[in-house]
Amino acid sequence: xxxxxxxxxxxxxxxxxxxxxxxxxxxxxxxxxxxxxxxxxxxxxxxxxxxxxxxxxxxxxxxxxxxxxxxxxxxxxxxxxxxxxxxxxxxxxxxxxxxxxxxxxxxxxxxxxxxxxxxxxxxxxxxxxxxxxxxxxxxxxxxxxxxxxxxxxxxxxxxxxxxxxxxxxxxxxxxxxxxxxxxxxxxxxxxxxxxxxxxxxxxxxxxxxxxxxxxxxxxxxxxxxxxxxxxxxxxxxxxxxxxxxxxxxxxxxxxxxxxxxxxxxxxxxxxxxxxxxxxxxxxxxxxxxxxxxxxxxxxxxxxxxxxxxxxxxxxxxxxxxxxxxxxxxxxxxxxxxxxxxxxxxxxxxxxxxxxxxxxxxxxxxxxxxxxxxxxxxxxxxxxxxxxxxxxxxxxxxxxxxxxxxxxxxxxxxxxxxxxxxxxxxxxxxxxxxxxxxxxxxxxxxxxxxxxxxxxxxxxxxxxxxxxxxxxxxxxxxxxxxxxxxxxxxxxxxxxxxxxxxxxxxxxxxxxxxxxxxxxxxxxxxxxxxxxxxxxxxxxxxxxxxxxxxxxxxxxxxxxxxxxxxxxxxxxxxxxxxxxxxxxxxxxxxxxxxxxxxxxxxxxxxxxxxxxxxxxxxxxxxxxxxxxxxxxxxxxxxxxxxxxxxxxxxxxxxxxxxxxxxxxxxxxxxxxxxxxxxxxxx
Numbered sequence: 001x002x003x004x005x006x007x008x009x010x011x012x013x014x015x016x017x018x019x020x021x022x023x024x025x026x027x028x029x030x031x032x033x034x035x036x037x038x039x040x041x042x043x044x045x046x047x048x049x050x051x052x053x054x055x056x057x058x059x060x061x062x063x064x065x066x067x068x069x070x071x072x073x074x075x076x077x078x079x080x081x082x083x084x085x086x087x088x089x090x091x092x093x094x095x096x097x098x099x100x101x102x103x104x105x106x107x108x109x110x111x112x113x114x115x116x117x118x119x120x121x122x123x124x125x126x127x128x129x130x131x132x133x134x135x136x137x138x139x140x141x142x143x144x145x146x147x148x149x150x151x152x153x154x155x156x157x158x159x160x161x162x163x164x165x166x167x168x169x170x171x172x173x174x175x176x177x178x179x180x181x182x183x184x185x186x187x188x189x190x191x192x193x194x195x196x197x198x199x200x201x202x203x204x205x206x207x208x209x210x211x212x213x214x215x216x217x218x219x220x221x222x223x224x225x226x227x228x229x230x231x232x233x234x235x236x237x238x239x240x241x242x243x244x245x246x247x248x249x250x251x252x253x254x255x256x257x258x259x260x261x262x263x264x265x266x267x268x269x270x271x272x273x274x275x276x277x278x279x280x281x282x283x284x285x286x287x288x289x290x291x292x293x294x295x296x297x298x299x300x301x302x303x304x305x306x307x308x309x310x311x312x313x314x315x316x317x318x319x320x321x322x323x324x325x326x327x328x329x330x331x332x333x334x335x336x337x338x339x340x341x342x343x344x345x346x347x348x349x350x351x352x353x354x355x356x357x358x359x360x361x362x363x364x365x366x367x368x369x370x371x372x373x374x375x376x377x378x379x380x381x382x383x384x385x386x387x388x389x390x391x392x393x394x395x396x397x398x399x400x401x402x403x404x405x406x407x408x409x410x411x412x413x414x415x416x417x418x419x420x421x422x423x424x425x426x427x428x429x430x431x432x433x434x435x436x437x438x439x440x441x442x443x444x445x446x447x448x449x450x451x452x453x454x455x456x457x458x459x460x461x462x463x464x465x466x467x468x469x470x471x472x473x474x475x476x477x478x479x480x481x482x483x484x485x486x487x488x489x490x491x492x493x494x495x496x497x498x499x500x501x502x503x504x505x506x507x508x509x510x511x512x513x514x515x516x517x518x519x520x521x522x523x524x525x526x527x528x529x530x531x532x533x534x535x536x537x538x539x540x541x542x543x544x545x546x547x548x549x550x551x552x553x554x555x556x557x558x559x560x561x562x563x564x565x566x567x568x569x570x571x572x573x574x575x576x577x578x579x580x581x582x583x584x585x586x587x588x589x590x591x592x593x594x595x596x597x598x599x600x601x602x603x604x605x606x607x608x609x610x611x612x613x614x615x616x617x618x619x620x621x622x623x624x625x626x627x628x629x630x631x632x633x634x635x636x637x638x639x640x641x642x643x644x645x646x647x648x649x650x651x652x653x654x655x656x657x658x659x660x661x662x663x664x665x666x667x668x669x670x671x672x673x674x675x676x677x678x679x680x681x
Contacts, residue, residue: 006060008534034431037095039094039095039096040054040095040096040097041054041056041096041097042054042055042058042096042097042098044099044101044104046104047107047283048101048103048104048106048107048108049107049283050108058096058116059111059667060093061092061095062108062111062115063089063111063112063116063118063119065088065091065092065112065116066088066112066113066115066116066119067116067119067142068144068207069084069087069088070084070088070116071149072119072120072145072149073149073152073153073156075346076117076612077113077116077117079111080116081114085109085112085392088103088109088112089108089109091552092108093381095343105254113158117631118515121259123138123153124157128154128251128608130156137150137551138150141385143611149626153233155504157511158468159403166292168368170452175508176385177238177239178227178235178236178237178238178239178242179227179235179239179318180227180235181225181226181227181228181229181235182226183206186210187222187226187278187279187280189279190222190225190226191216191217191222192223193215194217194221194225195216198214199213199214199502200219202214215543215546218261218262218436218544219261219263219277219278219279220246220250220261220262220263220266221277222278222279223246223263223277224243224246227239227243239524239652242266242267245265246262246263246266247268249262249265249266249331249658253547253551255535255544255547255551256515256535256544257484257547258289258309258534259271259289261544262544263277263278271289276288276289288480289606293588297596313519330365334500347472362380362438363377363378363380363402363434363438363439363440364377364379364380364399364437364439364522365377365434365437366378366399366408366421366431366436366441367411367435367436368410368411368431368436369412369434371667372668372672373405373406375399375403375405375406375409375421376401376402376403376404376405376406376409376421376424376429377402377403377405377439377521378399378400378401378402378403378436379399379400379402380399380436380438381398381399381400381428382398382400383412387428387429387430390430392430393430395434395575396413396430396431396432396433396434397430397431397436398428398429398430398431398531399431399436400427400428400429401421401425401427401429402425402426403523404421404422404425405421405521406421407420407421407422408420408421408422409421410430411424411430411431412430412431412435413430413431413432415429423560433489435641439637456483459500460664460667460668460671461496461498461663461664462497463665463671463672464493464497464671465493465494465497465498465665467671467674467675468490468493468494468497468674469490471490471493471674474487474488474489474490475487475488475489475490475673475674475677476488476677477513477677479509479512479513479532480513480517481512481513481515481516481518481530482509482512482530482532484532484534485504486507486509486510488506488507488510488670488673489504489506492504492506492507493670495507496663496666496667496670497663498641499626499660499663502569502570502624502625503626503629505533505534505537505566507666508533508564508571508625508626508628508629509532509534510563510664510666510669510670510673511532511632511666512532512564512632513669514665514666514669515528515530515562515632515636516530518633518636519636522637522639524636524639526558527558527559527560527639527641528559528560528562528635528636529552529553529556529558529560529561529562530561530562530563531548531549531552531561531562531563531564531576533563533564533566535548536548536549536563536565537565537566549563549576553576553578556579559577559578559579559641559642560575560576560635561575561576561578562574562575562576562632562635563575563576564628564632570589570624571588571625571628572585572586572587572588572624572628573585573586573587573628573629573631573632574586575635577641577642580642582642586628586631588623588624588627588628589624621657623653623654626654626659626663629662630654630658630659630661630662633662633665
């Protein structure tokens, strides 16, 4: 290394025995193609990074524009005027067919800044401080640098502040425990090379049979590969130790937990905001791992809260007054109703006078006071105004228990013979209307049973909004379907209750907990299993997702698995039948899987998938989460594991009351979880 006191630069043009340095990138072919004003096509990933066959040339030209438009005398990219950055963007859009996307522009300008910074570093290391081109001048290669600019640049590199900064950087690099051997292409080029090697191995093994593209390597695989010398040794002893830890975690079937994946576990160091290790340029921690929910409680005064509560109450009462009376209202099991004694209010359907029109019993869920859990299933019968020689009041109905869930539960109206659910089998008993929920409409022409959309409900969402306002921290609970701990932010709860935004991942996790409970109540827990969307969110890390899916299926042994997953800001559903080795894909926009993402991951273990053409189509942009929830509820309620056309033959949108149904059910479970947390304090 040269004299650390300052840079040296001969300015001489004499011949040298040194190796010729890398010169300016000319891109002659690119200039020829754009000489006639024709814009070149370029593709972008969802994260704003370029992709496709023109990606490399695009990045080279962005770097070229950054060098030519931005003075090397500016200290850092943040100090570059906005006018200069706009000039760079204008030059890019003049040559390339760019989408009108803020993320693309932000990432492209950011990349321009990175290449400009790298250019300044290259000038310093190659032309100063005894660099490989110490006997040359950059003006020979870069016509946008003149003598005055170059001499001023040399002066800035001799300033004490820069020399101290340079020395600190050298010391940091010298103490790097895990040095890599990446080329200028970084992890993106390494991943491409590894993918090509995998594909070549597959093709050689398969012979003439066409093979699908391999899954991208995981970041711990890229991290290891970037630190292996041509001799096969690692770049340092510390690297070797971490690599062996990675191998051990892989062999033990490590399952990622949140942002703690194999690389984080092996290094013993969490990721921090900014770049994610071993991923590549332009991918931040939120883009790679997803958002980590944090909810900051809003501060409202007591008067504001009282006014808001009063307003909600008035709105609810007005809604209830304007709604038409239903033949069979569905009440919240913990809400006391003031039942009118007038015959016109909330009466059970009357038996027709025509004896040929026999009464068809309604199937329902039975609840008891003080609990939101179903204690039994029953049929509701309309057989006259009396039961066991007693008048049946207007707030009561006649039921016959068909399935016992909680045998020890006390019936709301005990008699000498019946005091518990177990004793209520094969006999008629009274049951309050407010403590039951109709779950099916019997139809003699339809053999299967499906959930009936809720026609009228208590204002569960309004109650939940008020409850959520008092939340000082995220709601924490353990998901029954997966056993993982979930943190539910207040903002996610509000979005569910207001029903005007796409649902967050945490709400789908709550819904899977509800469906798990529903399966237990219906005796179908052995039929249906669920794949948590948290573990299928990172679709780039295919090996981890595949490992999670395989481990779940091996452990649970269900007939059918439901896997909601978030793809390109849209909820979709996979229905996996392991026994038939089939995967069914549902999308409320009628889209095909983007690069097959999760379907391809599952396809590596099963024979294939098919897209269901007849599934419901959403009419509002934010409804995909609700549609996925409804699809899963209908599958479980129908009890089918195949023959999907029985329940997916209709492509019309779900009705508003059907969407409201799942919204209220989910809100009711959250309300129950909040109250359970309050009771435990």
